[in-house]
Amino acid sequence: MFRFDSVTFLDILRVPSLTIESGRITSLLGASGSGKTTLLRMLNKMVSPTLGEIFYKDRPLREIDSVLHRREVLMLSQTPVMFEGSVRDNLLAGLRFRKEVYPEDAVLSAMLERVRLDKPLSEPVEKLSGGEKQRLALGRVLLLDAPVYLMDEPSSSLDEDTATAVIDRITACVREKNKTLVLVTHSGAVANKYSDDIVEIRNKVAERRGV
Amino acid sequence: MNGVRELTILQVALAYVFVLIVLAIVRARGIRREKEILLASVRMTIQLVLVGYLLVYVFENPNPFITVGIIILMEVFAVFTVFRKFKGRLSGALKRVIAVSISSGTLLCLFYFLLVVVRISPWYDPQYFIPIAGMIVGNSMTGISLGVKSLTDGMTVQKASVEEALILGAAPQEAVRDILNTTFDSAIMPTINSMLGMGIVFLPGMMTGQILSGTLPTTAIAYQIAIMLGIFGSVALCVILTIQLGIRTFFNKEQQLR
Numbered sequence: 001m002f003r004f005d006s007v008t009f010l011d012i013l014r015v016p017s018l019t020i021e022s023g024r025i026t027s028l029l030g031a032s033g034s035g036k037t038t039l040l041r042m043l044n045k046m047v048s049p050t051l052g053e054i055f056y057k058d059r060p061l062r063e064i065d066s067v068l069h070r071r072e073v074l075m076l077s078q079t080p081v082m083f084e085g086s087v088r089d090n091l092l093a094g095l096r097f098r099k100e101v102y103p104e105d106a107v108l109s110a111m112l113e114r115v116r117l118d119k120p121l122s123e124p125v126e127k128l129s130g131g132e133k134q135r136l137a138l139g140r141v142l143l144l145d146a147p148v149y150l151m152d153e154p155s156s157s158l159d160e161d162t163a164t165a166v167i168d169r170i171t172a173c174v175r176e177k178n179k180t181l182v183l184v185t186h187s188g189a190v191a192n193k194y195s196d197d198i199v200e201i202r203n204k205v206a207e208r209r210g211v
Numbered sequence: 212m213n214g215v216r217e218l219t220i221l222q223v224a225l226a227y228v229f230v231l232i233v234l235a236i237v238r239a240r241g242i243r244r245e246k247e248i249l250l251a252s253v254r255m256t257i258q259l260v261l262v263g264y265l266l267v268y269v270f271e272n273p274n275p276f277i278t279v280g281i282i283i284l285m286e287v288f289a290v291f292t293v294f295r296k297f298k299g300r301l302s303g304a305l306k307r308v309i310a311v312s313i314s315s316g317t318l319l320c321l322f323y324f325l326l327v328v329v330r331i332s333p334w335y336d337p338q339y340f341i342p343i344a345g346m347i348v349g350n351s352m353t354g355i356s357l358g359v360k361s362l363t364d365g366m367t368v369q370k371a372s373v374e375e376a377l378i379l380g381a382a383p384q385e386a387v388r389d390i391l392n393t394t395f396d397s398a399i400m401p402t403i404n405s406m407l408g409m410g411i412v413f414l415p416g417m418m419t420g421q422i423l424s425g426t427l428p429t430t431a432i433a434y435q436i437a438i439m440l441g442i443f444g445s446v447a448l449c450v451i452l453t454i455q456l457g458i459r460t461f462f463n464k465e466q467q468l469r
């Protein structure tokens with residue numbers, strides 16, 4: 001699905017050679033500040049490599065329209081950013097930006113249930129805690145249909161039970177629909193449990209590692 | 212109507228009594244602003260006297276080169292006033308956008324106003340050209356300053372939301388829609404408010420000047436309405452140009468935030 005060819009991003013990260021396979025779950029491991037988020041942002045074209053080339057389905061990323069690409073390679077940010085308004089407004093934000101039709105409230109409520117967020121749709125987002133915002137941001141991304149999902153530490157501010165439940169559901173859903181997932185985590189246990197492939201960043205170099 | 216009642220130098224000097232009163236008050240209260248007050252009053256006087264003589268000369272010797280030269284000076288002055296206000300906070304690209312927006316927006320409205328609405332002849336008649344250009348450029352400059360402030364503030368404060376919108380697949384124009392609307396609003400509101408209050412809360416300077424110098428109030432009002440609409444059009448056009456061109460300078464061609 002993705003292929004890196006001698007990629008460098010400033011002096012922060014090098015990816016000499018790497019492929020990310022379609023229809024699989026790839027975990028991205030590395031210490032804090034090692035460049036995991038940066039690598040993810042190169043995949044959805046939020047930033048572009050300083051040197052080298054990334055291919056998506058064998059086409060160079062720089063030839064692909066950035067906006068359309070981000071709709072296909074959908075990222076869940078590390079820190080949840082909320083837009084002004086209610087839980088409903090935030091769930092619908094992605095669809096609003098893409099000018100797609102909104103689903104019924106029942107679909108939205110089911111999504112809240114799926115990400116284990118027990119709040120009414122009309123609740124103003126300012127009242128949510130950090131962990132609740134993170135689950136809302138996840139729900140917002142899962143409402144959008146995309147072949148590739150990039151998730152940047154989706155469970156970092158959740159307690160262990162909720163984290164396990166949420167990641168269980170994400171991975172089950174990805175496998176069921178045959179999607180591709182790149183999951184950033186700093187937990188080796190999570191990586192081993194859920195992923196088909198593991199990529200690790202060490203000393204500013206990203207490389208595939210045996211599972 | 213009566214002719215104009217000329218003010219003698221002595222009469223003008225009598226108006227300085229206001230300054231003396233204020234000076235006495237600040238001195239008594241220990242507010243150390245005497246120097247600024249004196250400097251402002253004296254500078255204002257000298258500048259206006261010089262401009263007065265300059266205008267007399269220019270009006271008596273109409274010349275297209277002088278008129279064009281003066282309008283260019285005004286534009287340059289307006290552009291650099293905005294730059295100075297945002298010292299060190301504007302990218303080179305945004306500066307170019309500001310210069311292009313002020314000059315094209317004001318010139319377009321100015322020429323439409325003078326040649327289509329007022330129909331002056333010759334086209335460079337300084338008696339009309341210069342004061343009207345001054346009003347249009349001055350007001351547009353204020354509008355653009357407000358717009359640039361709101362735009363740069365918005366892009367700083369709401370950077371995370373803009374970025375999140377891009378991540379969710381928004382086109383840049385969509386990601387910044389709220390910021391652009393707020394910017395347009397804050398840049399254009401003062402002009403709208405002054406139209407709302409005009410004639411009730413205050414009499415605009417140009418009209419007052421014309422009335423004082425003997426023009427029929429109805430004629431002065433007709434001019435005021437026309438010039439107000441001209442100013443409104445120019446402010447709006449300049450602000451729209453600045454916003455639409457300016458917002459692009461925050462993104463690169465791969466639709467990423469710079």
Ligand SMILES: Nc1ncnc2c1ncn2[C@@H]1O[C@H](COP(=O)(O)OP(=O)(O)O)[C@@H](O)[C@H]1O
Pocket residue numbers: 010012030031032033034035036037038039
């Ligand atoms: N556009 C950029 N310009 C300069 N430095 C950056 C940029 N993006 C990220 N960095 C730096 O790169 C390093 C890695 O960041 P990041 O990818 O967020 O790490 P991680 O997600 O693994 O914690 C950090 O030190 C960060 O400050």
Ligand SMILES: [Mg+2]
Pocket residue numbers: 036037038078152
């Ligand atoms: Mg990170």
